[in-house]
Amino acid sequence: MNVLVTGGTGYIGSHTVVELLAGGHTATIIDNLSNSSELVVDRIEQITGKQPNLHIFDLQDKNKLAEVFKKESFDAVIHFAGLKAVGESTQKPLAYYRTNIDSSLSLLEVMEEYGIPTLIFSSSATVYGSAPIPYSETSVVGQGITNPYGQTKYMIEQIIRDVGAANAALQFTILRYFNPVGAHPSGLIGEDPKGIPNNLMPYLSQVASGKRKVLSIYGSDYKTIDGTAARDYIHVVDLAKGHIAALMNKHTGTETYNLGSGKSTTVLELVNAFSEGTGQAVSYELAERRAGDLPEYYADAKKAEKELDWKTNKTIADICKDTWNWQSRNPNGYSS
Numbered sequence: 577m578n579v580l581v582t583g584g585t586g587y588i589g590s591h592t593v594v595e596l597l598a599g600g601h602t603a604t605i606i607d608n609l610s611n612s613s614e615l616v617v618d619r620i621e622q623i624t625g626k627q628p629n630l631h632i633f634d635l636q637d638k639n640k641l642a643e644v645f646k647k648e649s650f651d652a653v654i655h656f657a658g659l660k661a662v663g664e665s666t667q668k669p670l671a672y673y674r675t676n677i678d679s680s681l682s683l684l685e686v687m688e689e690y691g692i693p694t695l696i697f698s699s700s701a702t703v704y705g706s707a708p709i710p711y712s713e714t715s716v717v718g719q720g721i722t723n724p725y726g727q728t729k730y731m732i733e734q735i736i737r738d739v740g741a742a743n744a745a746l747q748f749t750i751l752r753y754f755n756p757v758g759a760h761p762s763g764l765i766g767e768d769p770k771g772i773p774n775n776l777m778p779y780l781s782q783v784a785s786g787k788r789k790v791l792s793i794y795g796s797d798y799k800t801i802d803g804t805a806a807r808d809y810i811h812v813v814d815l816a817k818g819h820i821a822a823l824m825n826k827h828t829g830t831e832t833y834n835l836g837s838g839k840s841t842t843v844l845e846l847v848n849a850f851s852e853g854t855g856q857a858v859s860y861e862l863a864e865r866r867a868g869d870l871p872e873y874y875a876d877a878k879k880a881e882k883e884l885d886w887k888t889n890k891t892i893a894d895i896c897k898d899t900w901n902w903q904s905r906n907p908n909g910y911s912s
C-alpha cells in the first residue's frame with residue numbers, strides 16, 4: 577500500500593515507517609520537524625534499505641496538504657502528527673487545541689476531497705481518565721481527563737467517529753496507546769525528547785548515562801505492590817506492528833483498539849529491571865506524587881488480539897535493553 581504518515585519522523589511514526597517499508601509498503605511522511613529531526617529518514621534507510629519521501633510543512637497548511645494528495649495516490653493515512661506533552665498542554669492549551677484539532681480537520685477534509693477511505697489515528701489511554709481498570713474499549717471515556725492534551729485526543733476521536741458514521745465507504749481505526757517505550761533494536765532510531773524529559777523511560781535512561789543526576793520517583797504511597805505508580809509499558813516496535821495489523825484489517829465505519837500489553841509494571845519495577853538488564857545503576861529518590869497522575873492503569877488488550885491478530889511480543893527486559901542501546905549509542909539523540 578502507499579501510505580501517508582503524518583508525524584512520521586517522530587518517535588512512534590519513525591518506527592512505524594520502518595515496519596511499513598520492511599513489509600513492502602511505500603511511505604510518504606509529512607512533518608514540520610517541530611519535535612523531530614530530518615536525520616531520521618537516513619536512519620530509516622540504514623535499517624530498511626529504503627528511504628521514505630519527506631515533506632516538511634505544518635499539517636495545518638491545507639493548501640500544501642492538498643498539493644501532496646494531488647501528486648500522490650494514497651491508499652491510507654496514519655496520523656501521528658500533533659503536540660503531545662501533557663504538562664505543556666496545561667500551560668499552552670490554545671496551542672494544543674489549535675494544532676491537534678485543526679490539523680486533524682484539515683487532514684480529514686483533504687482525505688474526503690481525494691476519496692481516501694482509510695485512516696489510522698494515534699489516540700491514547702488518557703481518554704479513559706478515571707474509568708475502572710483494566711481499561712477496555714467498552715469502558716466509559718471522557719470522564720476525568722486531567723489535561724488539554726487528553727481532551728484533544730478525546731475530541732478528535734469524536735470527530736473521527738462522526739465523519740466515519742456519515743459515509744459507509746470509510747474505514748477508520750482509532751488506536752489507544754498505553755505507555756510507548758523502548759527503541760528499535762538497531763539503536764538507530766529511538767525517542768529523542770527535547771530538553772528535560774517529562775516521561776519516565778527517557779529520564780531514567782539519561783540518569784543511567786550520566787546526563788542527569790537522579791530520577792525522582794513521583795509517589796511512593798499509591799496502593800500498588802510497592803507504592804509506586806503502575807503503567808502498561810509497550811515496546812515501540814510492538815506498537816508500530818500494531819499499526820500494520822490495523823492497516824490490514826478490513827472493516828467498515830470506525831473501530832477502536834487498545835494497544836497495550838495487558839500487564840502492569842510499577843516505576844520501581846521498571847527501574848530495577850533496567851539496572852539488572854543493563855548493568856547500569858540508576859540513582860533515584862522518592863518524591864511527592866505528580867499532579868494529575870493516576871495510581872495505576874493497564875489495557876484489556878483482548879480485542880486487538882482477537883480482531884487484529886496482534887499482541888505484544890517484547891518483554892520489559894527487551895524494553896530496557898533496547899532503550900539502553902539507543903541511549904548509549906546516541907547520548908544526545910539525533911544531534912549526537
Ligand code: NAD
Pocket residue numbers: 582583584585586587588589606607608609610611612633634635636655656657658659660675679698699700701753754755756
Ligand atoms: P513525537 O512528538 O515524537 O511525534 C509527533 C511528530 O509530529 C513530530 O515529528 C512532530 O515534529 C510532528 N508534528 C507535530 N505537530 C505537527 C504539525 N502541526 N504538522 C506536522 N507535523 C507535526 O510523538 P510520538 O511519541 O511519536 O507520538 C505520536 C502520536 O502518538 C501523537 O499523536 C501522540 O499524541 C500519540 N501518543 C503518544 C504517546 C506517547 O507516550 N509517546 C502515547 C499516546 C499517544
Ligand code: UFG
Pocket residue numbers: 660662700701702753754755756774775776777779791792793794795805806807843866869
Ligand atoms: N514518573 C516518575 N519520574 C519521572 C517521570 C515519570 O516517577 O521522572 C512516573 C510518573 O509519575 C508516572 C509514571 O512514571 O507514575 C509514568 O509516567 P510517564 O510520564 O512516563 O507517562 P504517563 O503515564 O504519565 O503518560 C504517558 C504519556 C501520555 C499518554 C499516556 C498513555 O506521556 O501522553 O502515557 O498511557 F497519554
